[in-house]
Amino acid sequence: MFVINCPHCGERDQSEFSCGGEAHIVRPKQPTELSDDEWAEYLFMRKNTKGVQFERWNHAHGCRKWFNMVRDTSNDKIHAVYKMGEKPPVI
Amino acid sequence: MKNKYSIFSLIKNAFSQHENWKQAWGNPEPKKEYEAVIVGGGGHGLATAYYLAKKHNMKNIAVLEKGWIGGGNTGRNTTIIRSNYLWDASAGLYDHALKIWENLSQELNYNIMFSQRGVMNLAHNLQDVRDLKRRTHANRLNGIDAVWLDTKQVKEFCPIINISQDIRYPVLGGTLQRRAGTARHDAVAWGYARGADAMGVDIIQNCEVKGIKRNGDQVEGLDTTKGFIKTKKIGVVAAGHSSVIANMAGLKLPLESKPLQALVSEPVKPIIDTVVMSNAVHAYVSQSDKGELVIGAGTDAYISYTQRGSHDVVEGTLKAILELYPIFSRMKMLRQWGGIVDICPDASPIISKTNIKGLYFNCGWGTGGFKATPGSGDLFAHTIANDEPHKLNAAFNLNRFVSGDLVDEHGAAAVAH
Numbered sequence: 001m002f003v004i005n006c007p008h009c010g011e012r013d014q015s016e017f018s019c020g021g022e023a024h025i026v027r028p029k030q031p032t033e034l035s036d037d038e039w040a041e042y043l044f045m046r047k048n049t050k051g052v053q054f055e056r057w058n059h060a061h062g063c064r065k066w067f068n069m070v071r072d073t074s075n076d077k078i079h080a081v082y083k084m085g086e087k088p089p090v091i
Numbered sequence: 092m093k094n095k096y097s098i099f100s101l102i103k104n105a106f107s108q109h110e111n112w113k114q115a116w117g118n119p120e121p122k123k124e125y126e127a128v129i130v131g132g133g134g135h136g137l138a139t140a141y142y143l144a145k146k147h148n149m150k151n152i153a154v155l156e157k158g159w160i161g162g163g164n165t166g167r168n169t170t171i172i173r174s175n176y177l178w179d180a181s182a183g184l185y186d187h188a189l190k191i192w193e194n195l196s197q198e199l200n201y202n203i204m205f206s207q208r209g210v211m212n213l214a215h216n217l218q219d220v221r222d223l224k225r226r227t228h229a230n231r232l233n234g235i236d237a238v239w240l241d242t243k244q245v246k247e248f249c250p251i252i253n254i255s256q257d258i259r260y261p262v263l264g265g266t267l268q269r270r271a272g273t274a275r276h277d278a279v280a281w282g283y284a285r286g287a288d289a290m291g292v293d294i295i296q297n298c299e300v301k302g303i304k305r306n307g308d309q310v311e312g313l314d315t316t317k318g319f320i321k322t323k324k325i326g327v328v329a330a331g332h333s334s335v336i337a338n339m340a341g342l343k344l345p346l347e348s349k350p351l352q353a354l355v356s357e358p359v360k361p362i363i364d365t366v367v368m369s370n371a372v373h374a375y376v377s378q379s380d381k382g383e384l385v386i387g388a389g390t391d392a393y394i395s396y397t398q399r400g401s402h403d404v405v406e407g408t409l410k411a412i413l414e415l416y417p418i419f420s421r422m423k424m425l426r427q428w429g430g431i432v433d434i435c436p437d438a439s440p441i442i443s444k445t446n447i448k449g450l451y452f453n454c455g456w457g458t459g460g461f462k463a464t465p466g467s468g469d470l471f472a473h474t475i476a477n478d479e480p481h482k483l484n485a486a487f488n489l490n491r492f493v494s495g496d497l498v499d500e501h502g503a504a505a506v507a508h
Contacts, residue, residue, distance in 0.1 A: 043492075048346050073348075
């Protein structure tokens with residue numbers, strides 16, 4: 001458990017948020033062209049990083065907006081928070 | 092087996108004040124090369140090595156463990172064993188394990204304290220009732236013992252449960268698997284380690300894998316903190332760290348690693364002689380032989396390798412426990428801990444070859460791997476030795492995420508995740 005600095009609301013308890021997993025997985029532009037392997041890669045395969053991870057969060061019990069976060073999964077330290085559509089910071 | 096345990100060896104050693112028991116397993120340095128190397132010295136990894144040596148005659152093998160054996164999830168779970176899963180493939184897998192559990196103490200000559208005290212799964216709403224009834228029917232068609240109990244029968248089986256219909260999530264009934272129960276988790280790791288060691292398996296502790304060397308699509312060996320080890324077959328049984336090892340070989344797995352928590356209370360006299368699980372309110376409880384209540388909580392809903400877990404998750408579980416068992420309201424909790432579980436999208440495990448020759452994965456057990464330990468080891472050993480899955484683990488291949496032939500066990504996983 002930790003405190004997240006929501007880019008819209010400020011600092012709140014993590015229990016107000018829900019995690020959407022790995023960020024920057026691009027939705028296929030032409031789904032009809034995809035092979036089964038490519039679908040599996042998009043839907044299921046994850047880096048599941050131990051260390052610095054880029055991930056999506058939703059302030060589910062607050063503003064209900066999605067945003068991105070950079071967190072170290074080995075110690076839960078948050079390095080950066082940035083809005084959807086913004087360029088990911090270099091960590 | 093050297094140093095066989097029996098009533099006679101116990102009496103003999105009593106005369107020397109129990110100071111001359113031999114070590115149950117050795118502490119060897121790694122050799123330069125092995126026929127196969129198992130990464131991960133938990134219950135599943137040690138069982139895999141044991142069955143590779145016993146059933147497939149592979150004696151020149153090693154188990155690498157980055158900490159001490161049984162110090163990961165094997166020593167952190169709530170020791171529940173059952174096989175009441177919904178789908179045919181899962182029923183086959185988990186009941187295979189349960190059948191091995193029933194004779195494991197004798198087979199290993201090591202008391203794993205297997206206790207078939209029954210596992211009861213509670214229903215708290217109409218959908219639970221429908222799902223659990225369906226699951227009992229599916230279980231019985233697969234030859235797994237399962238019965239439906241109404242609220243009164245639940246109370247008779249476990250008298251301390253609060254069956255008042257005025258609570259937030261009243262008990263509407265439950266299922267019972269009488270063959271299910273618990274075992275001493277450490278003893279399972281120790282028993283398999285001793286058995287494997289006796290057949291010549293090298294158990295190497297404090298040895299962390301740092302890299303996997305490949306020649307094209309064939310594995311060649313492992314870089315470890317104790318140097319390079321050459322091998323043509325690597326079986327990875329690294330639980331929450333499976334993705335970390337997979338990344339070393341350039342693979343991605345459909346896993347997310349999350350902290351799962353458990354806690355135990357101060358020890359008290361026997362009060363609950365079975366295991367009660369509740370999916371809807373997310374609480375399960377049993378009592379250890381020492382007298383502690385063993386309580387399982389949920390996972391944190393984000394990837395983390397911190398082995399801690401959040402306070403609000405424990406709080407939610409204890410609220411549910413207190414509503415179901417008001418008698419526990421003044422008990423003190425002694426210890427709380429977290430283990431990192433690797434969760435698959437379909438809540439079923441992966442026991443599979445990969446597209447790299449000689450690299451095998453046994454992972455994705457999520458929140459419920461302990462119950463499968465002997466079966467998982469047996470089937471993974473078969474898969475490694477023959478380079479082909481056994482028919483009982485054929486459905487649990489990595490390719491199911493490409494074909495779409497998933498084994499959805501979210502309902503039977505007993506805790507929602």
